[in-house]
Amino acid sequence: MSDAALNRAERAELERLRAQVAQGKGRRGLRWTGSAVLLVLAAVVIVLAGVTVFARNQVLNTDRFVDSVEPLYQDAEVRAAVAARINGAVDEAIDVDALVAEAIDAVQTRGGPEVLDRLAVPLASGIDSFVDKQINAVVYSDQFTELWREATLRAHTAFVSLLRGEGGGPLELRGEDLVLDLGPVVERVKDRMVEAGFALAERIPAVSVTFTIAQSETFAKLRTAAALLDAAAWILPVAGLALLAAGIATAPDRRRGLLIGALCVAGGMLLLSAGLTIGRSAYLAGLGDSVQSQQAAVNVFDTVTRFLKGGAETMTVLALIVALACWLIGPGKAPSAVRRLGAGARNAAARGLAGSGVTFGGFGLAVHRHRRGIEVALAVAGLLWIVLWRHPGVSGVVTVAIVVALLALVVELIGRAAVEAGRGADTPAPRSA
Known part of the structure; x- marks a missing residue:
C-alpha cells in the first residue's frame, strides 16, 4: 500500500512511527559515540596505569626492585663492567709504578745492582696482573652476588629515603646521575689481596667507588613526584576499569561494546610495547662516554623493563582472547x-x-x-x-x-x-x- 492510499489518521500514525524510529536511531548513534569515547579513554588510562604501577614498583617498592634487577647479578657483561670500574679505582689508589720504583731505589741504596732498574716494567706488570686476578676472583664469585644484592638493597632503601627527604646512604643523586657506592666490594678485594700476601694492598684507603645506575634530568624532580606516583598507581587502575565498565554499559549492544573495549586495550598495549622498543633505541643512542660497557647498559635496560614489557604482552593476549570470545558468541x-x-x-x-x-x-x-x-x-x-x-x-x-x-x-x-x-x-x- 502506497502512502497516497492512507487516510489522514493513518498518515499521521505513520509519520509518528517514522519519527520514533528516527529518534531511536539518533539516540543509538549518540550512545555508540559516547561508548566509543569512553572505551578509548579506558584503554589510554589502562596503559598509563600499567606504566605507573611499574614505575611505582621500581621507585618505591624495594622488594620488587630487587627482584627485577636480580638477573643482573649473574650477567657476565655487567660483572665485567663492575670489574673494570673497581680496577680503575684500585689503580688510582695505588700507583704501582711509583711503588716499584720506590722499592728498587730502597734495594739499590743498600747496595743492590743497577740492573734492577730493568725489572721495573715486568714487576709493575706482574702486580697489575695480580690485582686483576684478585678483582676477578671476587667479582666472579658467589660472594659477589650477595655483596651486589646487599648493595642494591641498601641503595634502593636509601633511594626511597632520598625521595622522601631523608638521608642518602650508598645511593646518591649527583646532578643527573644516580650512582651506587661499591665501597664494600673494594674492601673485599683489599682484604683478599692482603690474605694472598700482597701487604701493599693495606695502603688502599677507604674509598668511595661509584657505579652509575642511570642518567636522567628528571631525577632532581623525583622527590616531588614520588607522592603523586604513589597515589596514581592506585587511582589509575580503578579509573581505567571504571571507564571500561561505563563504556560497555553505555553501548547499545554490550557484547559489541566489550569487543570494542577489548580491542582498544589490545591496541593500547601494542603501542606500549612499540614505545618500549623505541625507548630502548633512544636510551642506547643517548649513552655517554662515561658508560663502562654498552652491552652491560643494554642488559640493564632489558632486565629492568622486562616486567613492563611482559605485562604489556600479557594484557594484549588477554584482551585478544576476550575479543575472540565476544566474536564467537556474536550473530555473524x-x-x-x-x-x-x-x-x-x-x-x-x-x-x-x-x-x-x-x-x-x-x-x-x-x-x-x-x-x-x-x-x-x-x-x-x-x-x-x-x-x-x-x-x-x-x-x-x-x-x-x-x-x-x-x-x-x-x-x-x-x-x-x-x-x-x-x-x-x-x-x-x-x-x-
Whole structure:
C-alpha cells in the first residue's frame, strides 16, 4: 500500500512511527559515540596505569626492585663492567709504578745492582696482573652476588629515603646521575689481596667507588613526584576499569561494546610495547662516554623493563582472547558456523556418553539448567587467577584460557549427556515382530 492510499489518521500514525524510529536511531548513534569515547579513554588510562604501577614498583617498592634487577647479578657483561670500574679505582689508589720504583731505589741504596732498574716494567706488570686476578676472583664469585644484592638493597632503601627527604646512604643523586657506592666490594678485594700476601694492598684507603645506575634530568624532580606516583598507581587502575565498565554499559549492544573495549586495550598495549622498543633505541643512542660497557647498559635496560614489557604482552593476549570470545558468541555468519560445528561435536560426544550409560542423572540436569551461570563463574575465576598470578606472562594467560575453555566444555558435556539420556528414556521402544 502506497502512502497516497492512507487516510489522514493513518498518515499521521505513520509519520509518528517514522519519527520514533528516527529518534531511536539518533539516540543509538549518540550512545555508540559516547561508548566509543569512553572505551578509548579506558584503554589510554589502562596503559598509563600499567606504566605507573611499574614505575611505582621500581621507585618505591624495594622488594620488587630487587627482584627485577636480580638477573643482573649473574650477567657476565655487567660483572665485567663492575670489574673494570673497581680496577680503575684500585689503580688510582695505588700507583704501582711509583711503588716499584720506590722499592728498587730502597734495594739499590743498600747496595743492590743497577740492573734492577730493568725489572721495573715486568714487576709493575706482574702486580697489575695480580690485582686483576684478585678483582676477578671476587667479582666472579658467589660472594659477589650477595655483596651486589646487599648493595642494591641498601641503595634502593636509601633511594626511597632520598625521595622522601631523608638521608642518602650508598645511593646518591649527583646532578643527573644516580650512582651506587661499591665501597664494600673494594674492601673485599683489599682484604683478599692482603690474605694472598700482597701487604701493599693495606695502603688502599677507604674509598668511595661509584657505579652509575642511570642518567636522567628528571631525577632532581623525583622527590616531588614520588607522592603523586604513589597515589596514581592506585587511582589509575580503578579509573581505567571504571571507564571500561561505563563504556560497555553505555553501548547499545554490550557484547559489541566489550569487543570494542577489548580491542582498544589490545591496541593500547601494542603501542606500549612499540614505545618500549623505541625507548630502548633512544636510551642506547643517548649513552655517554662515561658508560663502562654498552652491552652491560643494554642488559640493564632489558632486565629492568622486562616486567613492563611482559605485562604489556600479557594484557594484549588477554584482551585478544576476550575479543575472540565476544566474536564467537556474536550473530555473524562465521561465528554462527563455528558455534554450529562445536555444538554438533558436543552433541555427538554427549550422545556417545549417554549411549555408554554415563548420564550423570539429576546432577547433570541441574548442571544443564545452570550451565550459563557456571560458565560465567568459570570465566570470572579465570580472570581472578590471572590477576592473583604475580607474573603469568603470555603462556600463563593462554594456559588459563585453555583450562577455562576445557572446564566449560566439561560442563556442556555433563548437561547435554543428561538431556540426551532423558530423550532416550522418553523414546518408545520399537515393537517386536
